[in-house]
Structures are given as structure tokens and as C-alpha cells.
Amino acid sequence: MTTEPTAAPGSEPRQKVTIQALRAMKGARRIAMVTAYDYPSAQLSDAAGIDIILVGDSLGMVVLGYDSTVPVTMEEMIHHGRAVARGVRAAHVVVDLPFMSYQVSDEQAVANAGRLLKETGCDAVKLEGGANMASRIAAIARAGIPAMGHIGLTPQTAGALGGLKVQGRDRATARALLAGAAAVEAAGAYSLVLEAIPQQLAALITARAAIPTIGIGAGPACDGQVLVNADMLGLYTRFSPKFTKRYADLGAQYRGALARYIEEVREGAFPGPEHAFNMKADLARELAEEAEGRTSNV
Numbered sequence: 001m002t003t004e005p006t007a008a009p010g011s012e013p014r015q016k017v018t019i020q021a022l023r024a025m026k027g028a029r030r031i032a033m034v035t036a037y038d039y040p041s042a043q044l045s046d047a048a049g050i051d052i053i054l055v056g057d058s059l060g061m062v063v064l065g066y067d068s069t070v071p072v073t074m075e076e077m078i079h080h081g082r083a084v085a086r087g088v089r090a091a092h093v094v095v096d097l098p099f100m101s102y103q104v105s106d107e108q109a110v111a112n113a114g115r116l117l118k119e120t121g122c123d124a125v126k127l128e129g130g131a132n133m134a135s136r137i138a139a140i141a142r143a144g145i146p147a148m149g150h151i152g153l154t155p156q157t158a159g160a161l162g163g164l165k166v167q168g169r170d171r172a173t174a175r176a177l178l179a180g181a182a183a184v185e186a187a188g189a190y191s192l193v194l195e196a197i198p199q200q201l202a203a204l205i206t207a208r209a210a211i212p213t214i215g216i217g218a219g220p221a222c223d224g225q226v227l228v229n230a231d232m233l234g235l236y237t238r239f240s241p242k243f244t245k246r247y248a249d250l251g252a253q254y255r256g257a258l259a260r261y262i263e264e265v266r267e268g269a270f271p272g273p274e275h276a277f278n279m280k281a282d283l284a285r286e287l288a289e290e291a292e293g294r295t296s297n298v
């Protein structure tokens with residue numbers, strides 16, 4: 001991962017966002033995290049000053065058109081992770097371990113986490129699960145690979161959780177999430193995503209944890225927030241979770257721009273003279289005369 005800083009025009013270069021910097025943000029200021037899946041969106045996110053870029057396995061749905069995150073492969077995560085890492089200079093880059101790339105054994109988890117780190121150039125990996133995945137996180141951390149945890153609604157195993165719905169609303173599941181958060185932290189995770197859990201529970205986990213928590217549908221008390229870029233920019237319209245806020249409607253702008261382009265092409269308005277290249281007039285006449293002569297001799 002390159003460490004050259006980026007800067008907006010007229011501003012000071014941004015320093016690389018490290019794990020130490022993220023830890024220092026806890027209790028000091030909120031952490032802003034967003035997904036990105038390609039070089040252009042990574043560049044734009046980094047230049048905007050985002051703290052963390054997540055190459056999420058959500059790319060399966062919002063980029064590749066799958067019905068869930070389950071079909072996403074290691075090769076797909078590596079392909080998109082590489083593209084994102086090439087577009088980033090300062091933001092902290094995290095890549096998801098996809099479904100069944102770490103569930104089988106600690107050894108499998110370390111091997112695939114190592115592949116993501118080595119082959120993409122990312123800064124860290126993320127994996128879903130609480131106490132049941134503590135040994136995986138510990139093994140990854142022992143291998144020197146930074147690991148971000150993820151509890152609450154875990155999309156890879158949503159079927160076992162009863163679907164894409166809020167977790168931790170009853171006593172038993174709330175206590176399990178509290179224990180899971182503690183187990184993930186104790187195992188060596190440097191931060192923790194809390195997805196779709198009651199805000200009161202997220203606040204309690206955040207207060208107890210020494211590591212930063214990143215919320216998505218977990219209320220305002222988390223140390224940071226993450227959104228899927230396609231959701232916040234209006235580029236994914238199959239469904240919109242309650243916890244998503246749309247900051248722009250780029251989908252409508254995209255369709256509008258294409259409609260204007262189609263119209264101008266069909267009407268002959270594009271390309272105009274300003275979009276064309278020219279050759280010397282005498283050469284153009286010479287070529288035209290030669291072409292006309294060949295035609296008349298046929």
C-alpha cells in the first residue's frame with residue numbers, strides 16, 4: 001500500500017490513516033468510512049478526505065448483480081481490492097474476506113487474509129462473526145495481519161439469522177452480541193463494525209470497547225459510520241435499507257446524461273466541430289481527388 005499523501009487543490013497533503021490514528025480518533029472525533037469497488041471511486045473518496053475505504057463483499061450485489069454477498073469469491077475480492085488500492089494514497093483500506101474463505105479453519109482464514117493483504121495492497125481485512133470467529137481473528141492477528149471485526153447483522157449468514165433484519169432486540173441475542181464484541185476485541189481486532197442493532201446496544205458496546213466501533217444502522221453513538229457508496233449516491237435501487245441516507249441521486253443524473261447523448265447522436269448534434277481533428281487542406285483535397293479518380297476509373 002503506497003504511503004504518499006493526497007491533497008485537494010490548495011490544501012495540505014493528508015497523512016496516511018493508520019491503525020494508530022484510528023485508535024486515537026476514538027472519543028476524539030467520528031470516523032467516516034465508505035465502500036468503494038474501483039479505481040475512480042477510490043480516488044474520489046480518498047481526495048474527499050474519507051478515513052476508511054471498505055472494499056466490501058457488497059460488491060456482489062451493487063457491482064456484480066448477485067442476489068446476496070454469498071457468491072462472491074476470493075478472486076473477485078482481490079480483483080476489486082487491487083483497483084481500489086491503486087487509487088488511494090491516504091485513506092485506510094480494508095478488504096472483506098468473502099463467505100467460506102475463513103469459516104473452515106484458522107489456517108484457511110490466515111491463508112486467505114494473507115492473500116488479500118499481499119495481492120491487493122490493502123491495509124487490513126474484515127471478517128464477520130462474534131465469539132464463534134474469535135479464534136480466526138486471533139490467528140490472523142498473530143500472523144501480523146490487521147483484522148476488523150463485524151457483528152450484528154452479518155449478511156454472509158443472514159439466512160441463519162432469519163434474513164436481513166435487526167439483531168439484538170431481545171435479551172438473549174443482545175447479551176450474545178455484548179459477549180461477541182468483547183471476544184472479538186480480546187482476540188485482537190483493531191476495530192469493530194456494528195450492523196443493524198439497536199442504538200442503545202451499540203452505545204453500550206462502544207462505551208465498553210477500547211477499540212473504535214463503526215456503525216451501519218447502529219445509531220449515532222458509534223465511533224464512526226459506514227455506508228455503501230452505491231446506496232448513498234443513488235446508484236443502487238433494488239432496495240434501500242432504513243439506515244441509508246441518500247446524499248445524491250447520481251443514478252438519475254447518469255440516466256439523464258445518457259438520454260441527452262443518445263438524442264444528440266441520433267440528431268447529428270454530436271460530435272460537433274470542436275470534437276473533431278483536421279488535416280492540412282491541401283492534403284485533404286489531394287486525397288479526395290485521388291479517391292474520385294479511382295472511382296471514375298472503375
